[in-house]
Amino acid sequence: MRVAIIGAGAAGLSSARHAIANGHECDVLELAPQLGGTWVYTDEVGTDRYGYPIYSAMYQGLRTNLPKEVMGYPDFPIPEQEKSYLTQAEILNFLNLYADNFNLRPHIKFNHHVMDVRPVECNKWLITSINKPTKEEIKDVYDAVMICNGHYNEPTTPDLPGQELFRGRQNHSHQYRSPESYMGQRVLVIGAGPSGLDLALHISAVASYVVLSHHLKEQIEYPSNVIQKPDVRRIRGGEEIEFVDGSCCRFDSILYCTGYKYSFPFLHESCGITVSENHIEPLYKHMIYTDRPTMCFIGIPFNVCAFQMFDLQARYFIKGLGGRLLPSSDMMRVHMENDMQARWARGYTKRQAHLMGPDQKAYYDDLASDADLETIPNVIVKLRDESVKKLYNNLLYFRENRYKILDENNFVQVH
Numbered sequence: 001m002r003v004a005i006i007g008a009g010a011a012g013l014s015s016a017r018h019a020i021a022n023g024h025e026c027d028v029l030e031l032a033p034q035l036g037g038t039w040v041y042t043d044e045v046g047t048d049r050y051g052y053p054i055y056s057a058m059y060q061g062l063r064t065n066l067p068k069e070v071m072g073y074p075d076f077p078i079p080e081q082e083k084s085y086l087t088q089a090e091i092l093n094f095l096n097l098y099a100d101n102f103n104l105r106p107h108i109k110f111n112h113h114v115m116d117v118r119p120v121e122c123n124k125w126l127i128t129s130i131n132k133p134t135k136e137e138i139k140d141v142y143d144a145v146m147i148c149n150g151h152y153n154e155p156t157t158p159d160l161p162g163q164e165l166f167r168g169r170q171n172h173s174h175q176y177r178s179p180e181s182y183m184g185q186r187v188l189v190i191g192a193g194p195s196g197l198d199l200a201l202h203i204s205a206v207a208s209y210v211v212l213s214h215h216l217k218e219q220i221e222y223p224s225n226v227i228q229k230p231d232v233r234r235i236r237g238g239e240e241i242e243f244v245d246g247s248c249c250r251f252d253s254i255l256y257c258t259g260y261k262y263s264f265p266f267l268h269e270s271c272g273i274t275v276s277e278n279h280i281e282p283l284y285k286h287m288i289y290t291d292r293p294t295m296c297f298i299g300i301p302f303n304v305c306a307f308q309m310f311d312l313q314a315r316y317f318i319k320g321l322g323g324r325l326l327p328s329s330d331m332m333r334v335h336m337e338n339d340m341q342a343r344w345a346r347g348y349t350k351r352q353a354h355l356m357g358p359d360q361k362a363y364y365d366d367l368a369s370d371a372d373l374e375t376i377p378n379v380i381v382k383l384r385d386e387s388v389k390k391l392y393n394n395l396l397y398f399r400e401n402r403y404k405i406l407d408e409n410n411f412v413q414v415h
């Protein structure tokens, strides 16, 4: 079959690898001039030299928030070295090593921006892309499409009452590159996901003070010029901001670390995929389009062992392409409805439709047993859980920890 893969990040690369290994002919369409997606750092923000939006949210000085023992692919681990928490450049190198090891580069069409995807007869797909340097429009028909366009690209920002009154700078973490522009400033960082936690720390090194506004139950340990406050109530004036506990504080800049939303601007409405409040429908097992199972989305679930899961999902989809693995579209819909009902009943909100966290091991095991594939070992999930706990309990020092995997179930901390 001819398989199109949209995106050459960690998900697209592992999709290409498995598509090729199973004898499919594959094109990877990638809008950037290089592979690696999120892990590519660029000073540029806004638009690139061809007038297209800059994709990556990567910033200077980023070190991973998961140990390399968790971040490799199942049968292609990150090579052994002195530390567990790697730099952006080291992960990017690893992805290049992966691509070269499986000879993926000849399949990647760089600088190709996918503009439109729509179904044509027999569950095939017509894909239109633009070759950015030449502006040439390319239309091609594929038997299957794997959507690997990432989801840290389309920022969400809250509507704060009085927002228009604020005279300082307001940016989203997607635009953040380095702390210099916050030198000596009074900075409000909103949101305590991985980015907010990390950027409050980076910026505190140069800022006069940083207020981190969040609604976590626990307080995070920070240097003394980082103050934690609850949610913002409203912006009162040019620089004054009031919090829900009634306290007020003055700021020169606001940095929104308020996350992202799923976005598939290239999917024509005739594809029949909808996204509402971050719930993508209708997907079987959070990845396969029930109505036309020659389309899949790799990497939608979050709070997961990302590269490991991409690889498992890719193997699942490729196996489904060839054979009798997938049930009928009607049965896939029923399965999806039941799965989502069970999730709502367990307390997941609509925004958490694809959150895995405590359910991730069951998700991996289900994919694996369904398609007779090797699952993701327990030790990987356990080590991830341990690392996430340390991120919150020991933000300042957890990246100095070193781990070693002993077997399928056990790891040790060696430093």
Ligand SMILES: Cc1cc2nc3c(=O)[nH]c(=O)nc-3n(C[C@H](O)[C@H](O)[C@H](O)COP(=O)(O)OP(=O)(O)OC[C@H]3O[C@@H](n4cnc5c(N)ncnc54)[C@H](O)[C@@H]3O)c2cc1C
Residues within 6 Å of the ligand: 006, 007, 008, 009, 010, 011, 012, 029, 030, 031, 032, 035, 036, 037, 038, 039, 055, 057, 058, 059, 062, 063, 064, 065, 066, 071, 112, 113, 114, 115, 148, 149, 150, 151, 152, 195, 266, 298, 299, 305, 306, 307
């Ligand atoms: C700042 C930051 C830090 C992170 N840190 C960690 C970490 O420490 N550990 C961890 O496991 N995960 C981390 N993540 C999550 C990270 O996103 C995943 O690890 C993983 O890199 C996602 O891979 P992906 O292939 O799904 O998406 P991406 O890496 O985003 O790749 C998507 C690719 O698709 C391309 N693309 C998009 N739209 C189009 C189009 N229309 N046409 C053609 N190409 C297109 C993009 O150019 C990009 O190359 C972090 C994310 C961010 C933003």
Ligand SMILES: *[C@@H]1O[C@H](CO)[C@@H](O)[C@H](O)[C@H]1NC(C)=O
Residues within 6 Å of the ligand: 045, 046, 168, 169, 170, 171, 175, 176
């Ligand atoms: C940050 O926001 C300001 C407006 O508040 C804008 O002028 C500036 O370009 C933004 N910075 C970046 C890096 O995008």
